[in-house]
Each structure stands twice: as C-alpha cells, then as structure tokens.
C-alpha cells in the first residue's frame with residue numbers, strides 16, 4: 117500500500133521549527149569536570165552488567181570540550197532550532213544548594229552561541245540524569261525530589277531566563293518512572309511497581325512546580341512545554357482492545373490527564389489497585405500539576421502492538437526494555453507485547469510513519485487547543501564510515517533518509533489536516549550514548565568516530581540541511597548518491 121509520492125515539494129510554514137535534539141549525558145562527557153556531581157546514570161553505567169559493553173557517558177561525544185565546533189556544525193546544517201538538555205548535577209552537584217557557576221556558565225555559553233548563529237535555543241531541564249545524592253534519599257519516589265527540582269528550575273531560570281525561547285521541564289517521564297523504577301532497564305535500576313507509580317506522580321508534580329518557578333523568573337516571555345513519549349498502540353486478537361486500554365492508561369494517560377486536565381484516570385487507579393493505593397497524591401497536587409502549556413512535546417519512533425496474554429503460551433518480550441526481572445507495566449501482567457512484521461531499525465523497532473500522523477491527529481482531537489511539537493523522531497541503523505577518493509569521509513545512510521522523509525511527510529499530512537504542529541526535531545544531531553545500548557546504536561545525522569571524536573556529516577545530514585534551509589521536504593534525496 118505504497119502512498120503516491122507528492123508531486124510538489126511539501127513546504128512547512130516559515131516559523132516551523134526544523135531542528136535537531138540531543139541530551140546532556142548522551143553527548144557531553146566531562147563527567148567529573150568543573151564541579152559536576154555524579155548522576156544516577158554515572159552510577160548505573162559504571163555498575164557491571166547494566167549497559168552494553170560496560171559503556172558509560174564519561175567521554176561520550178566530548179561535546180563539553182567541543183562546544184564551538186559543534187555550534188558551527190549546527191549552523192552549517194542550517195538548523196532553525198536546537199533542543200538540548202541541562203545536566204542538573206553540573207548545576208547543583210548534590211541536587212540542592214547554591215549553583216555551581218562553572219556548570220551554569222557552560223549552558224550560558226551554549227545559549228549565547230546558538231543566538232549568535234540565529235538558532236533558537238530549546239532547553240530541557242531533565243533528561244534522566246538525576247543527581248545521585250537525591251537518589252540516595254529515594255529519588256523520584258521521594259516527594260522532596262519534586263521540590264528540589266522546582267528549586268533547580270528557579271536557579272536555572274534566574275540565569276538563562278532572559279534568553280531561552282522554549283523551556284521543557286521533563287523528557288519522557290514514562291522512561292524515568294517505569295524503566296527507572298519498574299523494569300530496571302534504566303537508572304537507577306529499581307524493579308518495584310509501586311515505586312514506579314509513586315515516581316510518576318512526583319515527576320508530574322515536579323513538572324508543575326518547575327513551570328511556576330520558571331514563569332516567576334523568566335523575562336523574555338518564553339514558551340513552556342513538557343515532552344512525552346507516546347505509545348501508539350494497536351490491539352491484536354480477542355481482548356486486544358482491553359490490552360490497548362490498559363497500556364494507554366499507563367503509558368500515555370498517566371501523564372496527559374494530570375498534566376493537561378488535572379486528574380488521574382479512574383481506570384488507571386483501578387488497574388493498579390493491587391500495586392498501590394495512590395496515597396502519595398496529596399490535596400492540591402493536581403492543581404499544581406495542571407499548568408497551561410504553550411507546547412506539548414511529542415517523541416515518536418514506532419508503534420506498539422499488544423494483546424491479552426492467555427497465561428499459557430510462552431511470553432514474547434517487549435524489545436524496548438531489557439528483562440531485568442521487573443515490569444515497566446505495573447498491574448498489567450496479562451498484557452503481551454507482540455513483535456510486528458515488516459521493516460525494522462537497528463533497535464528492532466518497526467518503521468510505521470502512519471503511526472505519527474495518527475498520533476498527531478488523535479492528540480489534536482483530544483486536546484484541540486494544544487499546540488504540538490515533535491521533539492524527537494529518528495532511527496538507528498548500522499552506519500559505515502567510508503573514504504572518498506579525495507580522502508574525505510562519508511556515511512551513506514539511505515535508510516535513515518527514507519525514514520526521516522517518510523515521517524516528515526506524515527507530519528506534513530497532519531499539518532494539512534489542521535493539527536497545530538509547530539516544529540520537528542530530528543533525534544539526533546550526532547551519534548551518542550544510547551543509554552542501556554551504550555555506543556552500539558547510532559541515531560545521529562552526524563557520525564562520531566569515538567576514537568578521534570571526528571564528526572562526519574552522514575548523507576542524512578546533507579538531506580536534512582536541504583530541508584532546514586529550504587523549508588521543504590526534498591522529494592527524493594538530491595545531491596547525494
């Protein structure tokens with residue numbers, strides 16, 4: 117059922133943000149420099165058996181030492197915006213107390229460097245690197261962590277709140293809560309369903325408190341947002357609908373409903389009643405959590421197929437997380453994740469651009485006045501560095517060009533259908549530390565040689581540059597072979 121190629125190049129509005137995204141722990145390195153404290157990802161990645169090959173973010177893409185070079189790289193790609201995250205432990209090494217000036221200075225130089233080059237800064241406060249000292253007192257299972265986060269937000273806002281155009285509080289709180297405290301596939305590696313649900317609430321609370329703190333100190337009238345990783349679900353077989361309802365409650369509605377409507381879904385509370393009584397939700401919390409948002413950030417990679425498990429047939433594992441003995445789905449032991457047929461990326465994730473269009477249309481229907489932005493979309497493939505006859509380097513990644521072109525085309529269809537979509541950020545600007553998968557997976561449009569730290573534009577970067585510069589989706593890869 118191949119769609120017909122559009123005849124005219126598809127154009128995005130002139131203010132549509134065409135950018136790229138990264139996260140602090142995945143690219144910066146310099147893990148012990150300039151007063152940075154340890155985060156839960158330092159501890160986790162240094163624990164034997166937790167990451168592929170024992171890889172850590174100690175050096176990563178060495179971005180901390182290559183800031184100017186990387187800013188020039190972004191400018192050379194014609195990026196209109198850049199989404200990055202701040203490492204909380206660079207700013208407050210123990211998660212509390214006075215700011216470390218060197219940590220703040222790095223991000224201040226980053227923001228200035230972007231503005232100098234005409235690139236819009238989009239800052240995420242939290243992309244999973246909790247200060248270890250806060251984990252030592254319970255991490256996201258401790259309500260006090262939400263208040264510490266609000267204090268951190270204010271500290272950052274007081275320094276960068278005159279220049280950052282778009283603030284995002286949290287990146288994918290689903291991962292922080294359910295992979296960090298439920299399945300254990302992410303730091304801090306706990307495997308406790310009740311802890312995961314407690315973390316959900318404290319992350320939501322942290323978001324609401326942080327938005328209020330930023331609003332109180334920002335002086336340039338910025339936009340406020342949160343980024344969620346939506347699970348676009350397909351049901352299979354008898355009971356498929358029930359499986360979808362359960363996973364939708366845990367994966368999607370445990371965030372959208374409190375954040376955008378001010379309540380937790382009743383079915384979520386009932387599904388998880390054997391795991392927790394939800395006593396961690398205190399009077400007034402939902403008012404704090406439910407803050408008006410200028411943008412809802414959407415991360416999309418693939419669709420997920422689920423069915424009800426018959427309890428007899430051997431279970432298939434969800435490939436999105438490692439089996440660490442815990443489940444990222446508390447209260448849903450009867451749901452099974454089904455591997456889909458068809459093309460996959462190197463992550464084993466299925467390629468389904470229609471899922472992105474569906475998701476955007478669905479969010480627009482459920483939250484009609486909520487502007488949306490795609491804060492991550494991209495793919496890992498097995499890239500190979502090759503040498504041209506003139507001695508320069510190249511990476512031919514036609515699968516990635518095809519993936520990006522098809523997802524941008526799907527996003528464009530949603531835009532044409534009336535979805536208020538404000539931008540698209542490719543994950544990722546450059547190859548980086550892919551969490552539990554270490555350096556074995558490459559998501560960048562720019563290749564990083566981890567021996568030399570040399571950056572090489574992949575063909576997808578050349579293609580993306582044409583998109584960013586012209587504002588139109590190049591109908592077929594041009595200028596690359």
Ligand code: GBH
Pocket residue numbers: 139142287288291345347415417420434435436437444453492543550551559
């Ligand atoms: C994003 O996470 C991250 O923000 C980014 O840091 C990361 O590098 C990038 O994507 C690529 O992975 O339903 O249990 O099978 C995406 C994480 C991966 C979370 C797929 C949901 C399915 C889990 N998502 N996963 S499951």
